[in-house]
Amino acid sequence: MSTHVEARNVVKRFGPTTALDGAGITIAEGETHALVGRNGAGKSTLVSILTGLQRPDEGEVRFSGEPAPALGDRDAWRRRVACVYQKSTIIPALTVAENLFLNRQSEGRTINWRALRARARELLDTYEVDVDAQALAGDLSVEQRQLVEIARALSFGARFIILDEPTARLDGPAIERLFARMRSLREQGVTMMYISHHLDEVYEICQSVTVFRDARHVLTRPVAGLPHDELVAAMTGEATAAYEARQHTPAERVVLEGAGLSLAGRYTGVDLAVRSGEVVGLAGSASSGKVGLAETLVGLRRADAGTVTVNGTQVRAGDVPAAMRAGLGFVPEDRHHEGFVPLLSVGENATFPIARKLGRFGTVSPARRRAEAERLIGSLDIKTEGPDQPVGDLSGGNAQKVVFARALVDDPAVLVVINPTAGVDVKAKQALLGAVEDAVERGAGAVVVSDELDDLRICDRVLVMFHGRVVKEVPRGWSDHELVAVMEGIEE
Structure with missing residues (x-):
């Protein structure tokens, strides 16, 4: 060959x-x-x-x-x-056809839009891509x-x-x-x-x-x-064992509660409660509603019905700052768009939630920010030149650690993480899952939403969602076959 x-x-x-x-x-x-x-x-x-x-x-x-x-x-x-x-x-604002032939729409000065769409349909048909050439790419x-x-x-x-x-x-x-x-x-x-x-x-x-x-x-x-x-x-460079999930001892105190939550097109009638010292997983396909539910718990989405209570405080729907003030830490699904500001430094990104505590009269003490950032870099083993390096210069796994640092910096009462190890390597996965378990051992509750079965092994129980409803609660000790069967709706 x-x-x-x-x-x-x-x-x-x-x-x-x-x-x-x-x-x-x-x-x-x-x-x-x-x-x-x-x-x-x-x-x-x-x-x-x-x-x-x-x-x-x-x-x-x-x-x-x-x-x-x-x-x-x-x-x-x-x-x-x-x-x-x-x-x-x-480019989301352009059609599929325009994206396919960007900067080569026409050989002349004017664009023949009908011909462009025909070329696009032919190309999509050739490679069996079932997409409307006239659809907006953002949809x-x-x-x-x-x-x-x-x-x-x-x-x-x-x-x-x-x-x-x-x-x-x-x-x-x-x-x-x-x-x-x-x-x-x-x-x-x-x-x-x-x-x-x-x-x-x-x-x-x-x-x-x-x-x-x-x-x-x-x-x-x-x-x-x-x-x-x-x-x-x-x-x-060494033999690496699978991540060893720790045993947790949940307390009675509920640190996160969702009651009667519904959001049209995503999920219906969901109740859940997370206790201090407990890790609860959310599993299901991409259309199950699990990410929409998690984003409602942190205030990124506003439910049509129901309430969210964080650490004893009922939080106004769709109010992320209020949820954070009540004691919530959050690792979003897409670190590139929601997790960090790439041109700002590791220290600035990691200490956003506590900026008000790092100085007086609306200013931030550079020395205090640096000290806090160095603590987080050490505790999460972030490979960086130092607190002043832009996050955009880091590898994917280390950038994700900075997102975790921001979520953990204010010692949250509850941690919600979505696909925490997507696109990171074996060692980084272990460090990130370990950070969740460290927070839980300090008394936080945690919600882990993931498409990775290995991420869910740290959970004390997993709530499986299917077509917008929680269909089963699976305790620790499940097999891959058991969990996937419920997720795919084929459980006997």
Whole structure:
């Protein structure tokens, strides 16, 4: 089988930091090849080099045996490689057709809109994307946006696609549909590089896997016959056991209560109570209503009916500051849009909720903020140059730790976290789940909403939602089969 993509002996430095140190990857034509590694291992830097956004300091990139195009020749790069990023590049205010042919709507001075829509429909049909070409992109689901991005990438003529954490915000059925589409593309001769922290997906969809660790290439092997433990050891440099969930001792005091909560189109008639020292999970498919319910508990959504009580205080519906004042800490679903301000520092992001306590007369003491930030950096093991580094410069796992730091900084009575480990590596997952359990041992209650079964293992009980209703409470000790059966509505 001939080589489609090759990066050899690549070195890339950013100031004193070496992001890639003689690393490389070789991907065969028509292969789906996984690239895995902990956050900060160098995966994103390699993607930027393979897509022509960065020039390597040393080493070379070749496509089908030929040297990569000049960095400024964007059209040549688009014909060779495309990347579907975890963070969508679709423009919500434009239609699907406009997104598909952005900056190439017409060869003349005027745009023939009918022809543009016809071209878009033909492209969508070719790659079996069931989306209306005239629909606004902002109205599409996450799954539909990803499929539109894949179709757009292929329309340039690229036969090599990089998929960066494509399943991070998809539920089980949507992931299966994506995998079916990927298998179909592979049968058509499309080569793919698949980046994921979900190792079960690597085994399901990929033929080969490359591991980066600490900016270096450490392993390339066929997936078939590669033991899970060996793959994890290559990623971490050591054998890593599964996260050991701790036993909790809930108190009688209720720290979070939702009574008679309903929100049209999302959930109906939900009651729940979380006690001090208890972790309660919310599980279900993407359409189950679990995220909408969690966002109601923290004030991001306003319920049509029902009440929310935080630490003994009934909170006005849709009032996030009031919920935080009452003692609630929150880790949102999308850290990029709701979790942090990328241009502000680690210290500024982490101490937002207590800024009023860090000075007098409306000012913030830089020394007090720095001291508090350094405490949080130490307790959560955030890999950063210091409190003054912009959060946008951090790896995904460390940025998520900053979001956790902000949620925990005021020692909340209750913690609500949504998909806390999405898009982070094995070590970061353990640190983040450990932070939840540390807060619970200090007396907080916690609600964990997750698509990851491993996240839910720390829960004392899991409330399973199906079509907007809580259909079952499952105590600790469940099996994957048992929980998934209830989530998918197929429990006997």
